[in-house]
Amino acid sequence: MTVQDASIIEVRGLAKRFGEVQAVAGIDFDVREGELFGFLGPNGAGKSTTINMLIGLARADAGTILIAGIDCSKNPKAAQHLMGVVPDESNLYPELTGFANLSFCGALYGMSKHDREPRAKDLLDRFGLTDAASRKFGGYSKGMKRKLTIAAGIIHAPPILFMDEPTTGIDVASARQIRQLIAELNAAGTTIFLTTHTIEEAQRLCGRIAFIVQGRIVRTDTVEELMRRTDGRHVVQFTVSNGAANLCDVIVGEWPNLNCHVVAEGQLRVESPEPVRVGPLVRLLEDRGAEVSEARKLRPSLEDVFVEITGIEAGAMKQEKEKSGKAGAR
Amino acid sequence: MKAWIAFWNILAKDFRAYYLKPPNISWGLIFPLAWTGMFFIRSGAGLDSIPTLLPGVIAVSVLFGTTSLLSVTVTFEKKGRSFERLLLAPIPLELLMAAKTGGAILFGIANAFVPILFAAFLMDLSAVNWLTLIPAIALIAISSTFLGLFIAVSVREVFEAQTFSNFFRFPMLFLCGLFFPIEQLPVWLRPLSYVLPLTYGADVLHGSIHRSPHLPLLLDFSLLLAFCAVLFALSLRNIRRKWIV
Numbered sequence: 001m002t003v004q005d006a007s008i009i010e011v012r013g014l015a016k017r018f019g020e021v022q023a024v025a026g027i028d029f030d031v032r033e034g035e036l037f038g039f040l041g042p043n044g045a046g047k048s049t050t051i052n053m054l055i056g057l058a059r060a061d062a063g064t065i066l067i068a069g070i071d072c073s074k075n076p077k078a079a080q081h082l083m084g085v086v087p088d089e090s091n092l093y094p095e096l097t098g099f100a101n102l103s104f105c106g107a108l109y110g111m112s113k114h115d116r117e118p119r120a121k122d123l124l125d126r127f128g129l130t131d132a133a134s135r136k137f138g139g140y141s142k143g144m145k146r147k148l149t150i151a152a153g154i155i156h157a158p159p160i161l162f163m164d165e166p167t168t169g170i171d172v173a174s175a176r177q178i179r180q181l182i183a184e185l186n187a188a189g190t191t192i193f194l195t196t197h198t199i200e201e202a203q204r205l206c207g208r209i210a211f212i213v214q215g216r217i218v219r220t221d222t223v224e225e226l227m228r229r230t231d232g233r234h235v236v237q238f239t240v241s242n243g244a245a246n247l248c249d250v251i252v253g254e255w256p257n258l259n260c261h262v263v264a265e266g267q268l269r270v271e272s273p274e275p276v277r278v279g280p281l282v283r284l285l286e287d288r289g290a291e292v293s294e295a296r297k298l299r300p301s302l303e304d305v306f307v308e309i310t311g312i313e314a315g316a317m318k319q320e321k322e323k324s325g326k327a328g329a330r
Numbered sequence: 331m332k333a334w335i336a337f338w339n340i341l342a343k344d345f346r347a348y349y350l351k352p353p354n355i356s357w358g359l360i361f362p363l364a365w366t367g368m369f370f371i372r373s374g375a376g377l378d379s380i381p382t383l384l385p386g387v388i389a390v391s392v393l394f395g396t397t398s399l400l401s402v403t404v405t406f407e408k409k410g411r412s413f414e415r416l417l418l419a420p421i422p423l424e425l426l427m428a429a430k431t432g433g434a435i436l437f438g439i440a441n442a443f444v445p446i447l448f449a450a451f452l453m454d455l456s457a458v459n460w461l462t463l464i465p466a467i468a469l470i471a472i473s474s475t476f477l478g479l480f481i482a483v484s485v486r487e488v489f490e491a492q493t494f495s496n497f498f499r500f501p502m503l504f505l506c507g508l509f510f511p512i513e514q515l516p517v518w519l520r521p522l523s524y525v526l527p528l529t530y531g532a533d534v535l536h537g538s539i540h541r542s543p544h545l546p547l548l549l550d551f552s553l554l555l556a557f558c559a560v561l562f563a564l565s566l567r568n569i570r571r572k573w574i575v
Contacts, residue, residue: 055418056417056418056574057414057417057418057574058574059574077420077421077422078420080418080419080420081420085418087411087414089411091410091411091412091414091415092412092415093343093347093412094410095347096343096346096347104339104343105415107335107336107338107339108336108339108340108415108416108418108419108421109332109336109419109420110332110333110335110336110420110421111335112335152415
């Protein structure tokens with residue numbers, strides 16, 4: 001699918017406050033027709049509040065949202081005709097079968113039985129759920145629930161699809177399948193607005209990404225443009241048995257042109273604009289009593305760009321999200 | 331036309347998922363039966379007391395059937411977030427909530443006919459004015475359902491819905507003139523009776539079954555309609571205010 005120049009979603013000065021908390025603080029962005037737009041940020045950054053305002057489940061305190069030229073504050077129902085929504089939780093009806101859930105969701109968008117039933121069968125087949133079509137949704141595994149929730153979001157073939165954390169809390173294989181489905185949907189022409197906390201997912205899927213932190217968009221750009229920041233940067237990560245923090249001082253003391261920081265306990269990352277020679281570094285570390293168990297050259301990733309722009313450690317963001325996901329599941 | 335496809339499917343889904351479930355059907359039968367038996371035993375007046383008791387049993391069946399199920403199902407769907415799917419559907423909120431409450435209204439009306447069927451075996455119902463009885467049952471079912479909706483929108487948990495429902499239901503039963511004439515209530519309680527929708531429904535039920543109504547029928551029906559409109563409007567306002575934040 002070619003991305004068009006015309007914007008299908010236009011957001012200007014969007015703001016939302018909950019009591020003392022400014023959840024979204026006057027953000028602006030555009031999503032182009034046919035684009036897969038990523039909205040990336042840590043927990044509490046304002047991602048879900050933004051998506052809720054876009055889909056009509058929350059009212060903005062200020063700002064405008066235009067969906068295909070329709071002003072959502074004036075005519076939210078007209079805009080809802082054009083959108084499909086995949087929420088962060090699989091919220092279909094547990095007492096209905098997979099097929100009945102899809103058929104019901106089609107009916108909510110005014111699809112006749114003649115149109116929605118073949119479409120539901122087709123989607124069940126496409127998402128590998130045909131065998132589970134007559135089973136109740138409540139008995140599905142988490143991965144199957146996610147897939148059916150995505151199918152329900154596109155039953156009426158909307159031109160715009162909003163997906164809130166579509167791969168959170170599911171196993172690796174299902175997440176991989178879902179990423180594949182998202183890519184296929186976008187390739188078939190659906191504009192996708194994807195919120196995620198998984199940087200690798202955003203890097204792999206999205207054409208453009210907006211980083212949102214504390215209700216503000218700190219950067220919006222194409223993945224290529226964001227990655228350009230890492231051009232000519234060389235990174236080596238060392239795994240050592242003890243004293244990583246002090247070792248960084250030792251390295252920088254010896255080679256002042258190197259940049260060193262501790263990324264996790266026993267792991268330090270050395271960065272340089274020049275190729276890093278690993279041998280002398282290992283020898284230096286071992287001379288200082290550290291046992292180096294691994295030295296790995298890393299290709300700079302979007303995660304590095306995210307950390308550099310937002311100052312937030314991506315690993316911590318992921319752990320925090322997973323922790324809150326588990327707490328929610330309990 | 332497209333909005334009506336959504337309307338019909340919401341209604342049909344609720345029937346399949348909630349109202350036609352065996353526990354709810356049996357509850358709908360057993361509950362009115364239990365009330366009938368209880369009042370018979372309590373009054374000790376034998377079969378002659380049926381016409382006096384029937385309006386009360388009909389009203390209780392409708393009131394409990396509608397408020398219990400609707401307040402619970404809406405709260406349940408809100409908590410499970412499946413209600414969000416309905417709010418995201420491109421149909422007007424008024425039509426959506428009419429579909430959502432339609433099942434409870436029909437369930438309430440069906441409940442009302444359980445004691446009427448029992449009574450048909452025990453007394454002669456030929457003197458009953460069906461032309462006023464049936465609309466009265468429908469309006470009691472609608473106003474009770476909208477009361478259940480108002481309750482559902484005001485609470486977060488399913489158990490809160492049940493507790494909060496009782497806060498309205500029991501005083502209403504004893505103050506609406508079904509079992510004790512309003513004139514026998516203490517003077518300071520009487521004004522309260524006249525702000526309850528069931529008071530006007532009870533008056534039509536009594537009038538249709540065994541005596542003349544105290545108020546003009548047109549006034550009873552108009553006030554019942556007004557209660558329905560106000561409760562529905564208040565519920566919609568609360569949904570817009572609380573659920574689309």
